Amino acid sequence: MKKKNALTVGLSVALLTSGLLAGCGSNGDNTNNSGNANTAANSDTSNSSGNSSNNGSGNAAPEDLFKEHLDISLAYMDIGTVIKDGQSDDMLKMLEEKFNITIKPVNESWGDYGDRTKLWAASGQLPDAFFTDATSGDLFNQWVEQGIIKALPDDMSKYPSLKQYTDLPDVKGAAASDGKLYFIPRMLASRNELPNDRGILIRKDWMDELGLKDPTTYDELKVVLKTIGEKKHVIPLTTSSIDWTSDSVFHNLAPAMQWWQKIDGQWKPGWMTDAFADVVEHERDLYQSGILDKDFSVPNMDASAKFNQGKAAALVNTVKNMAYDVPNWSKENPGVKYIDAVKILPPIPAADGNNYLYGYYDYWSGTMFNGSLSDEKQERILAMFDWLASPEGQKTVRYGLQGTDWEPNGDLVTNKHAEEKDFDLAKKYPSSSILNGMSIWSDGKRYVEGYGPSEAEQTQKYLDEVEAQQLQTGQKAPVNWVVNAYAGSLNTGGGDVQGLVTKLVMGKEDIKEAMKKFADEQMGLGLQDAIDKVNDKFKDEN
Numbered sequence: 001m002k003k004k005n006a007l008t009v010g011l012s013v014a015l016l017t018s019g020l021l022a023g024c025g026s027n028g029d030n031t032n033n034s035g036n037a038n039t040a041a042n043s044d045t046s047n048s049s050g051n052s053s054n055n056g057s058g059n060a061a062p063e064d065l066f067k068e069h070l071d072i073s074l075a076y077m078d079i080g081t082v083i084k085d086g087q088s089d090d091m092l093k094m095l096e097e098k099f100n101i102t103i104k105p106v107n108e109s110w111g112d113y114g115d116r117t118k119l120w121a122a123s124g125q126l127p128d129a130f131f132t133d134a135t136s137g138d139l140f141n142q143w144v145e146q147g148i149i150k151a152l153p154d155d156m157s158k159y160p161s162l163k164q165y166t167d168l169p170d171v172k173g174a175a176a177s178d179g180k181l182y183f184i185p186r187m188l189a190s191r192n193e194l195p196n197d198r199g200i201l202i203r204k205d206w207m208d209e210l211g212l213k214d215p216t217t218y219d220e221l222k223v224v225l226k227t228i229g230e231k232k233h234v235i236p237l238t239t240s241s242i243d244w245t246s247d248s249v250f251h252n253l254a255p256a257m258q259w260w261q262k263i264d265g266q267w268k269p270g271w272m273t274d275a276f277a278d279v280v281e282h283e284r285d286l287y288q289s290g291i292l293d294k295d296f297s298v299p300n301m302d303a304s305a306k307f308n309q310g311k312a313a314a315l316v317n318t319v320k321n322m323a324y325d326v327p328n329w330s331k332e333n334p335g336v337k338y339i340d341a342v343k344i345l346p347p348i349p350a351a352d353g354n355n356y357l358y359g360y361y362d363y364w365s366g367t368m369f370n371g372s373l374s375d376e377k378q379e380r381i382l383a384m385f386d387w388l389a390s391p392e393g394q395k396t397v398r399y400g401l402q403g404t405d406w407e408p409n410g411d412l413v414t415n416k417h418a419e420e421k422d423f424d425l426a427k428k429y430p431s432s433s434i435l436n437g438m439s440i441w442s443d444g445k446r447y448v449e450g451y452g453p454s455e456a457e458q459t460q461k462y463l464d465e466v467e468a469q470q471l472q473t474g475q476k477a478p479v480n481w482v483v484n485a486y487a488g489s490l491n492t493g494g495g496d497v498q499g500l501v502t503k504l505v506m507g508k509e510d511i512k513e514a515m516k517k518f519a520d521e522q523m524g525l526g527l528q529d530a531i532d533k534v535n536d537k538f539k540d541e542n
Contacts (some may be wrong), residue, residue, distance in 0.1 A: 003142075004403035005344070005469050006397045009029070010216075019161065023035035027540055029520030039215075042426065044275055051499065054289075064540070065381075066099055066380065067102075068098040068100070068376070069101070070102075070376070070377055071102045071104055071110075071376065072102070072103055072104065072128050072380065072384075073103075073127035073128045073129075074104070074106060074130070074415060075107075075108055075113075075116075075117070075127045075129070075130035075131055075363065076105075076106075076438060077109060078106075078108075078109060078193055078434065079106070079434050080106070080107040081107070082430040082433055083105040083199050083431055083435055084105075084430075089431050089439070090401060091396065091397075091400065091432055092429070092430075092431040094396075094401065095431075098383045098384075099380060099387075099537065101442075103276075104127075105305070106127040107132070108131070109177050109529075111300055113131060113132075114134075115135070117131075118139070120145060123146050126149075126370040126464065128369065128370055128377055128381065129367050129368065129370070129373075129381050129406045131186075131366075131367060132362070132367075133366075135183050135368075135487045136485075137181075137488060137489070138491050138492065138493075138526075139176055139492075140176070140489070143367050143371075144177070145177045147372045148197075149178035149182050149183075149368045150182070150371050150372070150373050150378060150497060151181065151182050152166065152180070152382075154180070158379075158382075158383075159383065159385075159386035160386070161386045161390040162385060162389055162439075163188050165184075165362070165363070165389070166181055166184070168185075169481070170362055170363075170484070171361075171363065171485075172187045172483050173483075173485025173489070174361075175488075176489065182368060182369075183366030184438070184439065185361075185363035185366050185440075185441055186363050186365045186366050186441055187362055187440040187441060187442065187443065188360065188362060188364055188442065189444040190362075190443070191362075191444070192359045192361065192362065192476075193357040193358075193359050193476060194357070194359065195357045195474060196344070196466060196470075197316065197320060197360065198247040198248040198315050199316075199317065199319035200248055200249060200315065200316060200319075200323070200345070200501055201307065201314065201315045201317050201341060201345070202222075202224075202228075202314040202344075203228065203232075203341060204315070204340075204341060204342055204343040205341040206313060207228070207232075209223070210227060210231055210451045212227060212228070214345065214346050215345075216349065217348060218253075218282065218348055221249075221348060221393065222286070222289065225291050225314055226289070228313035228314075228359050229290075229313055232313065234291050234311055234312055234313050235311060235312040235313065236290070236291040236292075236313050237286065237313065237316065238303040238311075238312035238314070239292070239315070239316035240303040240304075240316075241296075241498075242283060242296060242505060243501075244316050245286075246280075246283065248316045249283075249286075249316065250279045250283070251356065252349060252354075252355060253275070253282065253350070254273070254276060254278065254279050254347055255477040255478060256270055256477055256478050256479050257270045257273070257275055257276045257279055260478075260484050261273060261478075262541075266531070266535055267487070267531065268531055269492070269527075271515070272498050272515070277511050280515075281511055283501070284505045284506075287505050295503075297502050297506065303315055303317075304328065305328075308328050308329050308331075308332045308333070308478050309332050312335070314345065318372070319344050320467070322338065322339075322342070322344075322459050322463055323457075323459040323460040323463060326338050328489060329342070330455070337455060338455060339455075339458065344351070344463075344466050350376075352368075354474070354475045355470065355473065355474045356474065356476070356477045357471070357473050357475065357477060357478070361484075363440075364441070365440075367385065374541060376535050381429070384439075385438070386439075388435060388438055388440070389443065391443070391447075393439070394443050394447070396436075397432050398425075398436060399417075399448075400417075400428065400429060403443055405417060405425075411447075412447050412448060412449060413447050413448055414448075415452070417452075418448070419452065419453065420452075421452075421453050421454050422454070423454070433526070446464075464480050467495075480538075480542065485533065486538070487534045490526075490529075490533060490534070491529070493521075493523075493524075493525035493526040494525065494526070495521065495522045495525070495527075497518075500514065500518055
């Protein structure tokens with residue numbers, strides 16, 4: 001998941017693996033995926049009649065709900081490849097009939113969504129609702145000031161499944177300067193600790209073959225990676241992001257490195273600390289010693305593909321998405337089970353012996369609305385998103401249609417396809433692969449007992465076991481999420497921290513001097529004002 005670095009909000013993620021975030025909940029259990037390409041634009045309202053169940057619309061009678069048919073344009077990753085004219089999809093049909101809408105897909109991809117959204121915003125061509133990770137910071141503030149995006153209603157009580165999230169402290173803290181909230185938070189889980197959100201996947205079979213044990217220090221890690229690289233003639237460690245590498249490899253070196261911290265009594269961005277510079281120094285060492293993939297900074301470099309193809313010993317990744325990568329692995333390694341060959345490398349402990357769990361806001365990214373959108377359309381979209389975020393909606397997008405694919409079992413479900421090894425919900429209902437992350441990544445709940453026999457389900461079982469163990473033994477990172485939510489909403493100068501880090505890792509410039517020079521430049525561009533505001537507001541917080 002992309003970090004909410006105050007100076008890099010709005011940059012596209014161009015480096016996420018196939019299927020990443022398709023079910024981004026840390027302990028969710030949806031294991032299906034999808035593909036790319038096709039575009040639509042703003043949609044007009046057309047007249048028609050329809051009916052739906054009452055959800056997200058107060059106490060209105062069902063026959064009074066959603067009388068007017070609406071065309072709704074939605075921008076989301078790969079939506080144009082799974083919502084197509086003439087395609088059979090009973091889940092999509094149910095949803096559109098329920099809310100009396102026709103969804104007009106506006107396609108984007110993980111590699112271009114940031115740039116596309118900026119282009120649409122600049123040219124006045126935003127769809128009715130759209131995915132964005134620019135939920136705070138300079139770009140977000142510009143959109144608010146220019147009326148490019150529409151605020152959520154002050155009263156969200158008609159949408160209880162969404163309201164429970166918009167009422168969270170770190171979501172409220174992301175309100176704009178006018179006090180209004182401008183996005184539906186795409187929830188990750190019911191906590192800030194997300195241990196499987198960052199990590200290193202490594203070839204377990206190669207470690208066993210070479211008699212290598214799990215490293216407990218960074219020096220031992222280098223030896224393990226270098227040994228596999230030399231013996232198997234592969235890249236020791238591949239990554240598509242130096243940002244991800246910081247958190248996945250060196251998180252315990254500086255557990256709060258990406259977040260505002262109180263240092264010597266003053267709040268300031270984590271990248272201004274000596275600990276952050278130390279992490280960059282370690283990354284430079286990996287690069288210069290030939291361990292880190294020399295192509296890590298190449299745009300659109302597919303690190304996951306290299307790993308699956310046996311060209312790399314280890315991969316920096318959002319490891320909780322292993323279950324989604326099973327098909328990609330199987331394609332390259334027929335007959336070899338993913339979890340027989342690959343494992344999550346245990347984190348290198350901090351100097352004090354602890355493992356500080358990677359943390360993030362309750363959400364990553366959100367859904368925003370076109371500033372010229374009518375209240376009627378916004379209400380309809382909010383009602384749909386509220387249902388998708390509800391237990392009923394979550395069960396539907398994960399398991400299919402009630403009665404057809406699953407039956408209620410108390411608060412859980414009995415999945416009729418549980419014993420079907422090759423069942424793929426996305427093949428039966430293509431839209432499920434985007435609807436399962438459209439409103440929220442996950443509500444943090446698992447609605448089935450046990451795990452099915454499929455390789456994806458068994459991989460999910462492994463992931464859940466690893467996460468449970470880390471949650472039990474790990475420590476919370478020293479991050480104040482309320483302070484960071486507020487700090488992230490401020491203009492901070494717009495400098496590209498990760499661009500600088502990439503340059504430093506590949507170069508020879510003195511790291512601390514370069515970081516100080518960068519900080520001095522940003523001070524006059526808004527950073528000093530942001531630091532003053534954060535310290536004035538939270539001087540008594542730690």
